[in-house]
Amino acid sequence: MYISLNEILKNSIFKSVTILAGEAGLNRKVKRISVFDCPCNKDILNRNTLINGDLFITCLEQFQDNKDGIYDYINALIMTKSSGLLIVTDDCIDTITKDIIKICDESDFPLILIKEDVPYAVIMDTVNQYIAIENLNAINTLKLDKIMYGSVSNNEKMEILYSINPNIGQYLRTIYVDGGFDSAIEELKTHILYLNSRDDIFVRSNNYYIFILSADDIKYLKHHSDATALKVKEFINNPKVGYSRIYSRKDISKALEEGKRSLETAKTMNMSFQEYNPLSVMQLLVSVKDTQEAHDFYEAYVNAIRDNVSAENLKEILLTMEIYVANSGDYKATGKIMNQHENTIRYRVNKVKGALNMETDNIKFNETIAIAVKLRILMNEIFY
Template identity: 20%
Template sequence: MALILKEILKKSREQYQLTLIAGSAGINNYVSWIYITEDINNTDFLRGNELIITTGMLLKNEETLFHFIKTMHSHNCSGIILNIGKYIHKPDISQSILLYCDNKKIPLFLMPWEIHISDVMQDYCLQISRQLQKNDIVTLAFQSAISSPDDKNHYIPALIQNGFELNGTYRIVIIYGLFNITRIRSFLTSYVKSFFVFPYETNCIIVFQTIDNILLQKIISDFFILLQKRIQSTTTIGIGNEVTSLTSLHTSYRQADFALHYALFYQKSYSTFNQLGIFQIFSQFTNIQLLESMYKQQLGKLEEYDKKNHSEYMETLRYYITNNGSIQKTAQCSATHRNTINYRIQKIKSILEIDLSSIENLFQLFLAFYIKDYLNLKKDL
């Protein structure tokens, strides 16, 4: 429910005689607030995604106007309204400025001097304030939906009242390591309309409505490209499965949370729950003692041997299994001579008293390694 520039202008564009002259590709930019400024030295007060209004009182020519627009863009403004007629005139707006705004997707509007800026400010600030109040209500409702799903009266009426269908299609994405909701909203508005972003615990949560996998993958890919360009931070993402009701939203959240911890454990930038293979089953397993017993039965002796003798047979065996029993590839992965690997494999057979040529035995060992990973991952959940 991000308030976008297009929605703000829908009812007031004619009223305030606004003319869009460049940057139409950014008309869906998210708007956080309205900001009047004449002096670029005051840009430290900008937080991002403000709609800028200026009379150009301190802008003496085309060059200073161009510099002003570039400065506003560097602070991630959502658009610029030029109040023309007294300090700024149409000839001051060069072709270079128009091309720049088009390339950077900065909506540039002209507004006649006769229009009172105070009226525009009052109107737009009221729209934004109302939207912020709605966002607070929806945030609390979504937080209740994922933390207390059985307490339906605390979230279903509020969500339905704000346009979310009870039996709609939803998917949750969790972002860890980037707690900038404004920036995330701004990024998403150029891809989808139906989404909601809110804070929960130490993460940012995105609720998507009816989003296909191809578009979601593109959003995630482009998001990480943007991070590499603009932000120096470690960000990890977990993606849940689709659910078909608000009352099942907590399921998608738990899946996304598990996928997030999986990605953190394996040092991946993101992971999707429906691509986690056997870990999807593990995540539903409540009998942890049984898993621990299965692991110890298969690999307990070898792990204990490594601890006592400071050996690396566990690592060697895992390389051996993941490389389909190839001594050569196991040697390459572990940077060890193949004769040493041959010796270790024979030793492992002896310790475990097992035939490593049996596919069934290899599967049991392979499963045991994943159980160990899951048990370690589970400690962080």
């Protein structure tokens, strides 16, 4: 995982930049940053000095007496798939000819002018902060994956957790968040905040953000985690949030799994917050919604009804069952919503009971239709 040049340019120190060429290549990933103020020659290429993902800074003064040298320079950067070239100050901007612009545009190679006289050191420190955070995220994501899915002992899990934060508290809770930060700057600030946190961990994986919050007091941890989940809304757009329950730190893998499942439930149900609830049928079904068994269950349910009603009435019957389940089996409430007499609803429900051969088993019937309705929602199936 590496940060894109486009994200880096959102930093305030680059507020005065002008994209001279290669705008289509701003999504290139930046792996390292260097100063490249020397003339380009074949030895540089032969020694593999330049590599894919390099971002370079230059003032172009090396070409004042040899303006044609810029062509070899730019072609070398393009050939080695560098991320881009930052030109600091416009004193030598006349070196960038229309031909150079054309070459860079054709190769989607970003050529960026920083008009203000920003020191090289400031640029490099800023970019290196982003790169360091990205590398740390990649490492910590792998560590959490090993805790969750690796064949490691409990002691090894603790060693991995302590390698991320040696001060993790006695109790912990995970919060998984889906959404995008308002800006790369806000995300960087959040990373720095948690790097300086004594008890907590913040990791960005490929698909979500993970907060591991800890404390030696359960009551404080609950308050801390609730406050964190609410604060998330201040810097992440339209977040979906999933909590785990509070665990002893030795059960970190359980906390990670619960946080992840809670987030999946929140996303599936389009809910802002979802705390893990072991008695939640919907949460249980989320984990199996993509299986063949889930699809077979729903299809068997629909086919049993289809075989006992007319094609014209199938959709109406299925809709009735949806509303009936949503209203906890209340005939009158269902009829009011559907603008039907409650006896009509009762007739339809009994029709489905018969189709499922469950006329004498109300518990099994209610269980079956509730699961079928929930599966349809989770699988986003349409009525037949």
